[in-house]
Amino acid sequence: MKNSLDTAALDAAIDNVHRAGMPGLFAEVRDGDQVWRGAAGVADAATGRPVTAGMRHRVGSITKTFTAAAVLQQAESGRIGLDTPIGRYLPTLVPGERGDTITVRMLINHTSGLAEYLPYAYPSLKAFPALADTGPQSLDDHRFTRFDPTELIELGVAAPAFGDPGGTPGLYSNTNYLLLGRLLEQVTGTTAEQCITKNVIERAGLRDTAFPDGPYVDGPHSRLYESWFGMIDPPRDYSDYDMSWVGPSASLISTVTDLNRFYGKLLAGEIVSPSSLAQMQRTVPVISQEGRTIEYGLGLHPMEEPGQGTYWGHGGTVWGGGALAMIRADGRRQMAVAVNLQRWNGLDSSGTPQPHPIDHALAALHRVAMYG
Template structure:
């Protein structure tokens, strides 16, 4: 869910590839398994409790794991664990909206007030379009910055069940980030509205539509929406936040209704790689709709629920996601042949405002090595990634 992750990763792209990127070419080196394991072990050595990844290079797949899934028991991280993938939910929701657009049931350039006149009346309803929701140019405020202002709010959030309409009202009540259509400004409120529009035009829950259109057809057996269930079904890493008393606080049991269509999805490395490969190779959307999805706004490289990142070996597409304790990055070559989905089990670890945290250096090194090979990660210096930190204002 954290918009800061997107901004930070865009900064990585700028540092790695200041010139325009060419199409993705060479992949990881031959001794990939040992190399990837060593890179993931370095993430743990830098202070992360646990991490896993699935890396695919055409027909080869590697699934390195490192660290512990539970610091209390010492149980190791295993391949195939489920994970809260946060804002990666947005790609699923956007793909569903685009399918409905292809069926002429949603207009990308239709004002959202036509679908939700009571919830979004007035100028906002008349000026903001569906496309502006999906590419974060609506100018609507981000509700999560209103929900979390203190340490106590982090705890309270996971103990509260929110209705999506309540989240929208909070976002609409926040200060707008700009005029509709004027500039990119990441706001989770946009995707709550997109989920509600899906429900309005189909008469079904947004979850049911995503399941019917994407999750079931692609056989994503370990992907589901958490909702108000406190736990994660099946094997998983615990979710940790370094707390004000210096200890790790466990937020594994957490009510995710505050994220809804903006970030409540649970998935695995395998399922996300299957999904993004299907998306990028035309199994989810028509070529015209995929082109709409990949039409980016401004320098951020953000399209419609999908963004690009330029690495030394070319351009990759995907999304990242952060929730309370869990973070995920999923990047893929345009042809779906080279893929990495990476996840770790601690968020909001302290970092300097000017120097990168060793965890950030290590996991960005892993990502770039997974997609481009060993030498590529040595061609840049990872920037400071603002993964958190003043727990009085964590978002």
């Protein structure tokens, strides 16, 4: 078979992201049996240690696809009803009328109306995403804080609701996925992390994917540099961080190879049933954390380019790191990219992030990886 991956173009595109200001990044692109892996830049700005394509990495909200898949599996077995009110399962966490009207499905696709708890757990994020008046101090304050997920959920539930349950556009909110974690615990008798590990990570045959059991990343990994829109200069390393502030919403550690394997198995119907996958791909409009309206399914997000088909996957960020994994609807073409700098944009006087050469270079890499 003719190699359909333009490896020279991929090499050039990943180098361009590094040249635009990204300290380090690495990626894997697949087209059928063809695989390209690339890396550019440094994993440690102080020592010059290079990044490699096999490094483990905090993948942020990509975790949500894993959590959603675990919930869909329990729905297939009859332990969870997607359209059952969450109050039937967790009456003390979501009491009263909202518990009676918010369904499990609304949690998975972010149409519950529940607010995001992060601005309340992290005082620096009080104006998030309008960031002109915020600062990074609470990132340092909470580096080793062990958050209680029940307390975080209570913050989100007690905050002013975004809208009515089931209304659209929904609001992308980590509160929803912490509740799904508690739901998995309720119906399986294990922790959400144990349930997802056994039923999703191990089922997919992922060898380098795991939830952290402390603030450190095991195995070869990059430092993660947070710029906080230029307010942290030079960017500070947050690779050591207790991820209990997001838990089953965004704490997973993986590799670009494992991410491609996972999404390949998912779209092949090997993680959830084809009918569950079809439900995961039924989207509604949701307002993202950046304030944009996106289409969102059950733990999956589509990307479309006219004439190029639809891709499915998820992105994620943590303090200092980010990742994106996407797979074409036919399962053939895949991309997973990891970066070790976050919030590299400067802000204008209104607190709006300004375009940066990294944005353009990353978009070009994504285009080459996904569409050739």
